[in-house]
């Protein structure tokens with residue numbers, strides 16, 4: 517073990533990470549950046565990733581920004597991202613440390629450990645799904661629940677349960693290898709393997725899945741119409757299934773109803789245990805609000821939880837959104853959260869509407885294969901600008917929110933931007949057939 521003082525680059529890493537946490541969606545941070553282990557080699561920062569997949573994702577998505585931040589905090593752009601792990605014995609990176617690098621790299625999962633069974637509130641609507649996820653974590657690979665498919669509308673806790681199963685599996689068996697991927701990431705990885713000569717080809721892509729105890733793939737409706745990716749997924753699925761490795765999948769509806777998924781895949785998906793998650797009933801909604809408040813260390817009177825639960829009926833994500841608004845306002849004004857304060861603060865959010873802006877943003881993001889944070893964020897690339905305008909117009913159409921309120925939900929944009937978006941979409945709906953079709957589909961989805 518080296519006794520040299522830590523390099524500035526290594527010292528700067530926690531600050532870079534803290535900054536990245538402000539800039540990227542928390543899912544990305546948990547999935548890709550938190551699992552990295554920092555070390556120093558000469559004057560360079562070395563980030564060890566649990567597997568080649570993570571290396572590739574981090575290089576592609578974050579490396580340029582990591583370099584900039586490192587330059588800013590440590591005056592160096594020297595960073596390497598490699599497969600490997602620090603030896604557990606190393607007390608902290610600041611002490612200098614040794615690492616293991618081998619052809620058989622240590623595997624560290626990329627699960628978000630915030631989502632566990634303990635903080636999943638059980639109710640009639642999700643009881644079966646919870647029980648099934650629990651079973652999968654207790655006897656992974658068992659034919660009775662392999663594949664486990666959790667399906668249901670957006671924001672009802674599918675991803676939460678999927679993570680909970682993975683985390684529980686790891687708690688029982690800390691050396692288990694559990695990999696979580698969004699369907700889109702599977703597709704991106706596969707496309708890269710096909711077309712990027714530096715990516716190591718499809719064999720390297722397939723090796724990612726060998727030796728896993730469980731593979732978790734989120735939002736498989738995304739595979740619809742993507743024939744080559746589906747075919748590859750079909751092979752991955754078969755290999756894992758034959759190896760009795762646990763597969764957990766989520767889908768926004770029963771797969772047979774997903775147009776554009778191949779029949780043979782649909783049939784495989786129904787082999788194991790497909791379970792639905794339904795919207796929670798009133799009592800469960802109130803319990804969820806109380807539980808989220810407790811987690812945040814915020815005392816919340818029952819009547820406030822009941823108020824939110826009564827008014828927000830569709831998705832748990834919207835319940836959380838209302839709670840967050842309340843907490844932010846209470847912190848800002850220094851006032852305690854009482855029923856009166858909640859009624860006043862959430863007047864607009866709680867107006868009886870069946871669709872929340874969070875739901876609209878999620879639906880549009882999913883439809884275009886984006887992350888919600890990208891859609892609501894500041895970047896102005898073409899591929900983001902149009903979906904963003906559609907989301908703003910849908911919010912105008914389907915909610916009672918005012919233009920400034922809609923602007924606020926898109927990282928504080930001005931109301932004139934929203935107005936412009938609505939006008940532009942209205943014009944395009946007359947002239948652009950594809951956009952018209954997208955609009956109709958989204959409207960249908962949101963009024964389901």
Ligand SMILES: Nc1ncnc2c1ncn2[C@@H]1O[C@H](COP(=O)(O)OP(=O)(O)OP(=O)(O)O)[C@@H](O)[C@H]1O
Pocket residue numbers: 631635636637638642668669670671672673674675676677766768804807832833836878
């Ligand atoms: N029963 C529950 N108990 C506690 N939290 C819940 C519950 N159901 C959902 N949530 C919370 O709601 C939020 C949204 O859940 P999650 O991301 O799992 O939804 P999802 O069904 O995967 O949605 P999507 O299909 O849009 O990805 C998360 O913060 C999750 O913790």
